[in-house]
Amino acid sequence: MHVFTDTSPGGEPGREDQETLIRVAMERATEGAPPLPDLVPVALVQGRRRRVRARAAIGGATIAVAAIGVFATTLPVWGGDAAATRNVSAASSAGATAVPRAVRTPVHIEPSPGESSMADLPAAERAWQEEFQQRAAAVFDELLPDAFGTVHPVDLAVSRYQGGKDGPVFPLMFSVRPQAGPEATPADPPCTSIPEKHLRCREATLPNGITIRAVTASGNEKEGKTITGTTLTFERGRSSVKLSVGGDDHAMVSAPVTTDQLLAIAQDARFLELVDDADAHPMEPKKDMVRGG
Template identity: 55%
Template sequence: MDMFPESAPQESEERLVREAMAEAAEGAPPLPDLVPVALAVGRARRARARAAIGGGMVGVVALGVFGAMLPSWGTASPVSARPTTGAPAPTSLHAGPRRAPVHIQPTPGESSMADLPAAERKRQEEFQQQAAAVLNELLPAAFGTVRPVDLAVSRYQGSSGDHVFPVVFSVRPTGGLAQEPPCQDVPAAKYQCERVNLMDGMTAHAITSTGISKGGKEVVGVSVSFVFKDSTVVLSADGDDSAAVSAPVTADQLLRVARDERFLRLVRYAEASPMEPRQESAHGG
């Protein structure tokens, strides 16, 4: 069977995003509206710290590459327990053993994939297995083994030795409101955005951002985002703050992942059979 094909950010989340970015870029040019990417990467930061704890590691600092600019997760659920779309679980694209998911215990008031109806949970878990296998093949070997995170369908984790690298692969429907946000560098915040040609007339934003780890060292993360039909796609990789190690991937390498047919096949399935809550407001709304 061929496979292809989260609700608007909460008001509190939008407020925190804007306040954090304003503080980081004080005296710098006005920031673009980065809510969709910011939320995904900000969530990755929190997922990194919690996934490391769930994997038996300690001392991970929830700072993140986009540290000063982005908030960590709020209490809003990243996954809505909604009825299944009726689409069956996709069949495997890649043979091989299943990857044991990284378990993250939800915070009080937060839901997870465990709260989904059984059929929908199975569908999302199968998608995660396939996505993890594809990401493992396409991301640089330094990511180690890429595994799904059981908190939300968009969360993954690369693990190499003692290093933990959070990965976000999100395909969020927008209800026809999908549009490309502005792309603007913010040198004062060490935030670089480049608008590039993805393929076939489609454009993407390739973002490189630098945060400061607890030890005072710079940690770099990268993100690629683009609009696909009525969905916003985000692929991001964060560094390991506890070890002050940047994400072992460049923006160009992440773009190559986004252009690969194996990755795009996953995007097409997720766009046609959504697994994340719909974004209810347009950029800046």
């Protein structure tokens, strides 16, 4: 029997006595029950696991982001060998130039007696010219009309290419030659049109400041047909540039490219980047010049 001292007003047990009663009641209620486990080690283990999981999640996210960056920088952009490469945006070429592209099989032409070819070049120079031809062919595929067909390099000279689609073959020349010395006189005649000979010449200054000459000529008449080709010439940097397209003189089919289309190419940044590369690393001898008048 417990005896309590009444120390609080109203004859009820005081606060201290109430706490004693509660503690005694709890001890009686838990008599025979197993001891409570120590929760501190469990809490420490769970805390460690949460930290490990958090670090793993952060590390995994970092690795994933890094992997995405590596994948994005190593993913090649491939140019096709046919219509799939046409009308590709400038983004595929402006940086154009270092991006891997599908290799276009060069067209082989045997040199004439006494004529040299790219096969005679030193290995390093030949590799440079072949790589340049591959880039140029891809750019022309993007810029020329579909009717010109897929453009392939010709292994005879770095300036030679050809297109073709469904039979006809269209020669293309893209030449960047160092200019001759100032004492020489250009061999180009005045820009004159001769309608009776189906020759038209015009000069213009393009919006990019290039003064350009465009010559369109028809000739090689056979069976009442003639073929037409167009040639552009201009100066840039330290070089003389020539871009020309011709028709198939066997099938008697004119080049499916207009003068205005060639003029548009001459203004395109992708084409001018090729010109600047060839100007910085000349691959052809100096332009033929004649002295005097």
